[in-house]
Amino acid sequence: MSDRKPLLGIVSCSRDVGGRQVHAVSHRYVEPVLDRLGATGLIVPSQADAASVRQLATLFDGLFLPGSFSNVNPRHYGAEAEAGHGPFDEGRDRTVFLLLEEMLKQGKPVFGICRGFQELNVFFGGSLRCDLGHEAAGSIPHHLPVHEETAFAQLFSLNHAVSIAPGGVLETVVGRRRVVVNSVHHQGVDRLGRGLRVEALADDGLVEAISWQEGGAAVLGVQWHPEWDLATDPVSQAIFDHFGRLLHGEGHGALASPALRRAGA
Numbered sequence: 001m002s003d004r005k006p007l008l009g010i011v012s013c014s015r016d017v018g019g020r021q022v023h024a025v026s027h028r029y030v031e032p033v034l035d036r037l038g039a040t041g042l043i044v045p046s047q048a049d050a051a052s053v054r055q056l057a058t059l060f061d062g063l064f065l066p067g068s069f070s071n072v073n074p075r076h077y078g079a080e081a082e083a084g085h086g087p088f089d090e091g092r093d094r095t096v097f098l099l100l101e102e103m104l105k106q107g108k109p110v111f112g113i114c115r116g117f118q119e120l121n122v123f124f125g126g127s128l129r130c131d132l133g134h135e136a137a138g139s140i141p142h143h144l145p146v147h148e149e150t151a152f153a154q155l156f157s158l159n160h161a162v163s164i165a166p167g168g169v170l171e172t173v174v175g176r177r178r179v180v181v182n183s184v185h186h187q188g189v190d191r192l193g194r195g196l197r198v199e200a201l202a203d204d205g206l207v208e209a210i211s212w213q214e215g216g217a218a219v220l221g222v223q224w225h226p227e228w229d230l231a232t233d234p235v236s237q238a239i240f241d242h243f244g245r246l247l248h249g250e251g252h253g254a255l256a257s258p259a260l261r262r263a264g265a
Contacts, residue, residue, distance in 0.1 A: 005038060005039050005040045006037075006038075006039045006040070006061035006062065006247040006248055006249075007039070007040050007041075007042060007059055007060055007061050008034065008037065008039040008040065008041050008042070008060065008061065008062050008063070008064055008247060009041075009042055009044050009056060009057075009060040009062070009063045009064065009099065009103075010025055010029065010030065010041050010042065010043050010044065010064045010066065011025070011043075011044050011046065011063070011064070011065055011066065011092060011095060011096055011099065011116075012024055012025045012043050012044060012045055012046050012092075013025065013046055013068045013069075013070060013089050013092050014046045014047065014089050014091045014092060015069075015070075015089075023043070023045045023046055023047075025043055025066055026066070026067075028227050028228065028230075029064070029066040029067075029113075029227055030043070032227065032230055032231065033064070033227055033230070033240065036230060036237070036240045036241070036244065037240060037243065037244040037247055038244060038247075038248070039061075039062075039244070039247055041064075042056075042059075042060070044056060044095065044099070045095075046089060046091040046092040046095045047091045047095065048094075048095045048098065048099070050098055053095065053098040053099050053102055054102055056099070056102075057099060057102035057103050057105075057106055057108070058106070060103065060108060061108060061109075061247050062103075062108055062109045062110065062111070062243070062246060062247045063099055063100070063103045063108065063109070063110045063111075064110075064111055064112075064116070065096060065110065065111070065112035065113065065115070065116025065117075065119055065120070065221075066113055066114075066115070066116055066227070067113045067114030067115050067116065067184075067225060068089065068092070068114070068115040069087065070087045070088055070089035070092065070115065071087070071088060071115065071118075071128075071130070071186075071187055072088075072093055072115070072118055072119055072122050072128060072187075073088045073090060073093055074128070074130065076093060076097075076122050077122050077125075077126065077127040077128065077191075078127070079127065079130075093119075096116075096119050096123075097119075097123055100119075100120070100123045101123075103217070104214075104217045104219070106217075107215050107216030107217045108216070108217060109217065109218045109219070109220075109243065109246035109247065110217070110218075110219045110220075111219075111220050111221070111243045112219075112220070112221035112222075113221070113222060113224075113225060113226065113227060114184070114222075114223060114224070114225060116221060117209075117210065117221035117222055117223050118187060118188075118189070118223075120193070120196075120210060120212075120219060120221040121189050121192065121193045121196065121207075121210060121221070122193070123193065124193025124194050124195060124196050124212065125193050125194045126189060126190070126191045126192050126193030126194075126196070127189075127190045127191040128187050128188065128189060128190055129187060129188050129189070129190040130186075130187050139204040139206075140160055140202060140203055140204045158182065158183045158184070159180050159181065159182055159183065160180065160181065160183050160202060160203070161178060161179070161180050161181075161202075161203060162178070162179060162180075162181055162200040162201060162202050162203075162208045162209070162224075163177065163178055163200065163201050163203070164176060164177050164178065164179065164199065164200045164209075165197070165198055165199055165200060165201070168197060168199045168211060169197075169199055169211045169213075169218075169220060169242070170199040170200055170209055170211075170220075170239075173238050173239060173241075173242040174235050174238050174239070175238075176235075179200075179235050181208065181222075181224035181226075181235075182224050182225050182228055182229070183223075183224060184224075184225060188206050188207065188223065189206065189207040189210075189223075192207060192210070193210070195212055195214075196210045196211070196212050197210065197211045197212065198210060199211050199220070199222075200222070206223075207223070208222065208223045208224065209221065209222045209223065218246050220239075220242070220243065222239065226239050226240065227240075
């Protein structure tokens with residue numbers, strides 16, 4: 001019997017740290033997540049070319065798109081970037097979209113959190129709202145005001161309820177129709193991507209979770225941060241355990257059709 005752990009690709013971000021450009025991913029997305037999943041991780045630099053991506057996708061058993069301080073550039077869904085919409089990370093945008101195409105062609109599972117959730121929506125032809133800081137009547141807060149003195153952990157203290165869609169992946173995984181999640185995002189889904197299923201909604205109608213399935217490729221994205229309270233929250237644990245089962249071989253298989261390229265990609 002093989003003792004090989006599944007290999008999980010974890011996409012990094014390109015960041016400026018003290019004037020130095022680094023490829024980075026927060027610790028909370030790596031060691032605790034890999035331990036829960038029973039997987040080996042490989043951090044992917046956010047400057048991969050198409051040939052490298054094809055090679056990596058062949059090696060990976062699954063792909064993890066973590067959250068980030070950066071946002072998807074609006075040009076990827078046909079909009080103009082305005083002041084306050086950034087920061088952007090074009091290297092990550094390009095790397096993620098290339099990886100997604102290859103992973104789904106090969107029928108491998110993908111899980112996205114926050115920015116990763118938004119990347120999935122854009123990959124499937126959707127668009128994003130960049131104005132969640134300017135709430136309309138009837139909407140709920142999706143992030144706390146950020147000040148210089150705001151502690152990082154405090155950002156995750158804002159919570160709200162979401163309703164889980166009946167008959168979907170999340171209802172099966174979580175076993176509940178209503179859960180409370182943290183909320184730390186300034187952008188959200190505007191136009192839903194083609195073929196995506198809405199798995200959860202906030203009370204103001206904002207999409208909070210999505211899924212996609214074709215052949216063996218299983219995609220799940222959540223707008224909140226289940227990695228933040230993974231050690232203590234049963235809902236977060238159930239979501240990662242579901243992804244872990246996919247990584248360990250359940251649901252794998254070739255896609256019936258590889259026609260997944262985004263418009264304009």
